[in-house]
Amino acid sequence: MQANVVHVSELNKSFGSRQVLFDLSLNIERGEMVAxxxxxxxxxxxxxxxxxGLTRGDGGARKKDSSHEDSSHVDVLGNSIQRGGRLHRSVRQYRSGIGYIFQQFNLVGRMSVMNNVLIGSLGRIPRWRGVCGLFSSAERQQALHALERVGMAEYAERRASTLSGGQQQRVAIARALTQRAEIILADEPVASLDPESARKVMELLSExxxxxxxxxxxxxxxxxxxxxxxxxTVALKQGRIHYNGPTLSLDDAHLARIYGAETAAIGIHANEISASPDAGLQAAVLRTASRLA
Ligand SMILES: Nc1ncnc2c1ncn2[C@@H]1O[C@H](COP(=O)(O)OP(=O)(O)OP(=O)(O)O)[C@@H](O)[C@H]1O
Ligand SMILES: [Mg+2]
Structure with a gap:
């Protein structure tokens, strides 16, 4: 079993003429919890x-030495997600081991909590059963167990849209559990939550x-x-890794450099709320989910 579950090497990304990731390399070992x-x-x-694999890195042209073949790659869970800006043809299958949690719009609002969690098992069951919404009692049992783990079992039959933001995040975590995700990618999962709900979500992820x-x-x-x-903690600044090391060693001087002196002066602990939830990733999950709705 290989130790690195994330292996990113020399990743560059541009949108049009604007480069937003620069020669980014990153390794994460199995079992780590990284901010x-x-x-x-x-x-x-x-x-x-x-x-x-929802975004492709730049292709080979960005290397200074144009004769040098682009060696950028992104491997997750030992699978090559993309290489040289090209997605692997099995990327959809590889995604089944990757759980996603977003800032908001994690769930299909018109579906029950239970069905939202059952979406997690879609990667493991025959496609026709998923399309028809036919889940076995064992799958339902697993989904219920996942809901129990996040303290949401009593809400199983509720429409997801009636839950609070914190409750929705816990259900999204239950979905990742049902998916048996080996890695969870969570993009600002607590940015929209009150401190108590945020704490619960972070504690669940940590547990x-x-x-x-x-x-x-x-x-x-x-x-x-x-x-x-x-x-x-891995800190990005303008598309480059600015800090990668123990969170304990991340002092105010580092933070001032990461966020700029102005932010450090007003206190980086302020609840900054991002105005840009990840529409693309959300859309991908919801597309899968809508087959069930
Ligand atoms: N689809 C896109 N088209 C053009 N530019 C994009 C696109 N997606 C991201 N960008 C740009 O890439 C840069 C990085 O954006 P990204 O959303 O990754 O930042 P972020 O660190 O997640 O920010 P936030 O904390 O606000 O969520 C930004 O300048 C953004 O405008
Ligand atoms: Mg973002």
Whole structure:
């Protein structure tokens, strides 16, 4: 079993003429819980999207030496998601081991909580059963168990749209459990939540990481949460890795450089709320989900 569940090497990304990720390399070992921080626009969501193959890196042309073949690659769970800006043809299948949690719109509002969680098992069952919404009693039992773990079993038959934001995030975590995700990519999962709900969500992620050895990469706007729950922090600044190491060693001087002196002066612990939830990733999950609705 290979130790690195995330292996990114020399990843570049441009939107039009604007480069937003620069020669980014990153390794994450199985069982780590890593915070991804950085100011708005630093590239956190873009990096997470590359890990799931929803965005392709730049092709070979960006290398200074044009005769040198592009060696950029993104491997997750030992699978090559993309290489040289080309997605692997089995990327959809590889995604089945990757759980996603977003800032909001995690669930299909018109579906029951139970059905939202059952979506997690779609990757493991025959396609026709998923399309017809036919789940076995064992699958339902697993989904219920996942809901129990996140403290949401009593809401199983409720429409997802009637839940609070924090409850929805817990159901999204139950879905990742049902999916048996080996890695959870969480893009600002607590940015829209009140402190108590945010704490519950971070504690659940931390518990799943500790008990199930699920690797967690979580982008956060609040450095406090990184400090409390994530042994390692990766900080992006303008598309480059600015810090990659123990969260405990991340001092105010680092933070001032990551976020700029102005932010440090007003206190980086302020609840910064991102205005850019990850529409692309959400859409991908909802497309899968809508087959059931
Ligand atoms: N589809 C796109 N088309 C053009 N530019 C994009 C696209 N997606 C992201 N960008 C740009 O890439 C840069 C990085 O964006 P990204 O969303 O990854 O930042 P972020 O760190 O997640 O920010 P936030 O904390 O606000 O969520 C930004 O300048 C953004 O405008
Ligand atoms: Mg983002």
């Amino acid at each position: 991804l921080i950085g100011s708005s626009g630093s590239g956190k969501s873009t990096l997470l999207r590359h890990l799931s 799943i990481n500790a008990q199930d050895k699920t690797t967690v990469l979580v982008s956060l706007h609040q450095v406090d949460y990184a400090r409390r729950y994530c042994p390692r």
